[in-house]
Amino acid sequence: KAGVTQTPRYLIKTRGQQVTLSCSPISGHRSVSWYQQTPGQGLQFLFEYFSETQRNKGNFPGRFSGRQFSNSRSEMNVSTLELGDSALYLCASSTWTGWAEQFFGPGTRLTVL
């Protein structure tokens, strides 16, 4: 069974631009979560989706948004990029939600210049 896939793997943007990252979960998984990893803040939860509904959201500004499609694929969007948004963005999927093992994709490394 294929793992979680994320595209693109690397991205370079400039301040003020917006970016969209994509995540395809493991087949059969309906929960998708997003995390940001930076050297200063570590791994932080962004949001979680299940059946196209956002069920939890981390403490990030409104510039960070996401959505989930009917096939469980998910996208996250960051508008008006700031230098501090440079990070590794990781997507995880699980079979259902609440106490299920989560499996992570390879991540998208975003650099904001």
Next chain:
Amino acid sequence: GIQVEQSPPDLILQEGANSTLRCNFSDSVNNLQWFHQNPWGQLINLFYIPSGTKQNGRLSATTVATERYSLLYISSSQTTDSGVYFCAVEGVDSSYKLIFGSGTRLLVRP
């Protein structure tokens, strides 16, 4: 919210040595996972262990939920074990999200 503390922050071992990594958490949890982050950034699942003991080859883990800690044991370490090990929990009051510790950075020297 729930706090997750990992120790030690850094660990240097000679190949063949054994080690124990610790994860303390501040509240009751429904889910606890151990991950190894490879040099390319991907988080590799090691254990899903909200309670009890599990073993997988040279690795084993124990979670004592009532005392709010988990231990990851690495025996006969190899250079390929190098990397960062993370503990992550899903609290009973924070469903649908994992809270990560700051990790233990392990270096195994040949």
